[in-house]
Amino acid sequence: MSLSFLNPLYNALGYVLAFCYSLIPNLGVAIILVTIAVMVVLYPLTAKQAKSMIAMQRVQPEIKKLQAKYKGDKQKLNEETMKFYQENKINPLAGCLPLVVQLPIFFVLFRVLRTPYQHIPKTGSFASLYNAMCGNFGKACGSNAAHLHHLTFIGVDLQKTATDATLGFPGALPYF
Numbered sequence: 001m002s003l004s005f006l007n008p009l010y011n012a013l014g015y016v017l018a019f020c021y022s023l024i025p026n027l028g029v030a031i032i033l034v035t036i037a038v039m040v041v042l043y044p045l046t047a048k049q050a051k052s053m054i055a056m057q058r059v060q061p062e063i064k065k066l067q068a069k070y071k072g073d074k075q076k077l078n079e080e081t082m083k084f085y086q087e088n089k090i091n092p093l094a095g096c097l098p099l100v101v102q103l104p105i106f107f108v109l110f111r112v113l114r115t116p117y118q119h120i121p122k123t124g125s126f127a128s129l130y131n132a133m134c135g136n137f138g139k140a141c142g143s144n145a146a147h148l149h150h151l152t153f154i155g156v157d158l159q160k161t162a163t164d165a166t167l168g169f170p171g172a173l174p175y176f
Helices: 004-023 027-058 060-069 074-087 097-114 128-134 168-175
Strands: none
Touching: 004 027, 004 097, 004 128, 027 060, 027 097, 027 128, 060 074
């Protein structure tokens, strides 16, 4: 099921993947570069989330004291906890809100990496990845990945899963 409002993100990340492949024509390296790029872009949110979690851990003993003090009065406990957060300039939601932004990006990354031939440019200067996957001269992959050409990275066929590998456990280990 495709979420149509995410299509621009799918295509943008597909272009980034194709661009990385045009720099170093190896799908495994291109995937690594795209993953690094996504992590660099998301770093400010990740750092903010980590700072918030550290701040929450630092004040946890004080929160425990408030919980013990107002054990029987939940309303007063909530008021005092909010007052404590405001006095210490701590936002308890700051640890969760960056995840709300990051989650769709990770869904998009997963989708693009799972079916890149659907989201990468098929023509133009970044079509080399599509040609490598689907054959030269614009032979269409369609929605069936069986038409894809075999792309490997460090000896692993990137089309196969661990259960597809017929090499027994030691041979399937790189797929895990």
